[in-house]
Amino acid sequence: MMGSNSRISRRVRSAALLLSVVVLSACSLWKGAAERPKPAELGPNIPVLGVRQAWATRVGSTAGLPLQVNVQAGSVTLASSDGTVASLDARTGADIWRAKLPNRLAAGVGSDGRWAAVVSRENDLIALESGSVVWRHRLPAQVFTAPLVAGERIFVLAADRSLSAFDAASGSSLWTQPGTGAPLVLRQSGVLLAVGDTLVVGMGGRLVGVNPNSGAVLWDAPLANPRGTNDVERLVELVAPAARSQSRLCARAFQASVACVDLAGGRVDWAQKADGGTGISGDENAVFGSESNGTVVAWNRADGKRLWVSERLRYRHLSAPLLLGRSVVVGDDTGWVHFLSREDASPLNRIGTDSSPIDVAPVAAADTLVVVTRSGGVFGFRPD
Secondary structure, eight states: OHHHHHHHHHHHHHHTTEESSSOOOGGGTOSSGGGSOOOOOOOOOOOSSOEEEEEEEEOOOOTTOOBOOEEETTEEEEEOTTSEEEEEETTTOOEEEEEEOSSOEEEEEEEOSSEEEEEETTOEEEEEETTEEEEEEEOSSOOOSOOEEETTEEEEEOTTSOEEEEETTTOOEEEEEOOOOOSSEESSOBOEEEETTEEEEEETTEEEEEOTTTOOEEEEEEOOOOOSSSTTTTOOOEEEEEEEETTEEEEEETTTEEEEEETTTTEEEEEEEOOOSSOEEEOSSEEEEEOTTSOEEEEETTTOOEEEEEOTTTTSOOOOOEEETTEEEEEOTTSEEEEEETTTOOEEEEEEOSSSOOOSOOEEETTEEEEEOTTSEEEEEEEO
16 A cells, blocks of 8 residues: 555656646645655754855746756856846856846746847747847747757757757757657756757657757667656656766656766666656766655766765755765755765755745856745855
8 A cells, every 4th residue: 555655646746747738736746734744854053164145136936937047157147937037147146137028938048158048938939148139939839948058059958859959149940850749748947958069958768969060869878768557657857957077977867767878979877766856966976866755865976876865854845956066055945055065965054045945956156156046036155
């Protein structure tokens, strides 16, 4: 009976993140506080690592927006659900530019420091330069992954797994790779990044290398396979962020596995079962991820063996982590930012924001840790 209940619970959690016949709201997952497992007690905060808040600003609520904060040198570009798009100086939190679009957003933000790109809920790809809209293009499918802006082009991965390229200056279509289609799709950011002269894309449970000039597939690496007996259980998607180190990239398949690939030829180095729903972080030595039950896991980058598992944050809803120096940084659903030791997950510090959930993966720019909360608070932290 316990195994059956576990499978049912997993289906409900998954369905809440799917765009399908019925979309469940977050509140439907837990019908009452008594049904939600009680989070582990945090205990007293003994700061081993000095951290201070350097600045704070606001961008607007990110609820319902699978936001990816874009980092370019000393700036971060981010957006809100209601259409605010802003580029901030990571040192001070001051606006470099800010725009208010008349559209609610479904995906964003991509940027190369000159152009920025978002997608509206009406499926409009919108390109901006210095905060001004330069063109719009209506897409045939919904998009939940931030566009990639690179090489004076804008690449779009749609929910139907189609892939398109546009000229960043004019908006003209350069090429389109048709989608494979799927009965269910994940309303969450997928994997889309440039590695050298290759476009690396998550297509279902596969990591695919694509020629950015033509859309031709260069290699195809299976990271996870569909399983189960229904569409929900068989859903396989790679989720952002991914962890790149030189010619190797590690990524998470939603509630299935974490795997690493040699990008030179698309060879899968290893894959380990993992039950998380957010992306991962890491370097050439280790990979770190937050699991669905609030545990944080470290894997050896070379062979995938677990280095440690921490239950200090068990039953808290965690963001994807960020490896930052000696710390693994992760946000939780009560607005705390936790700093864990990369060596053994021992607590180094924790610092509060605005008590709103932290859904977006933290980023680092200009020696500043930037954290965005669901209510729209943006916080910059630095070593004390």
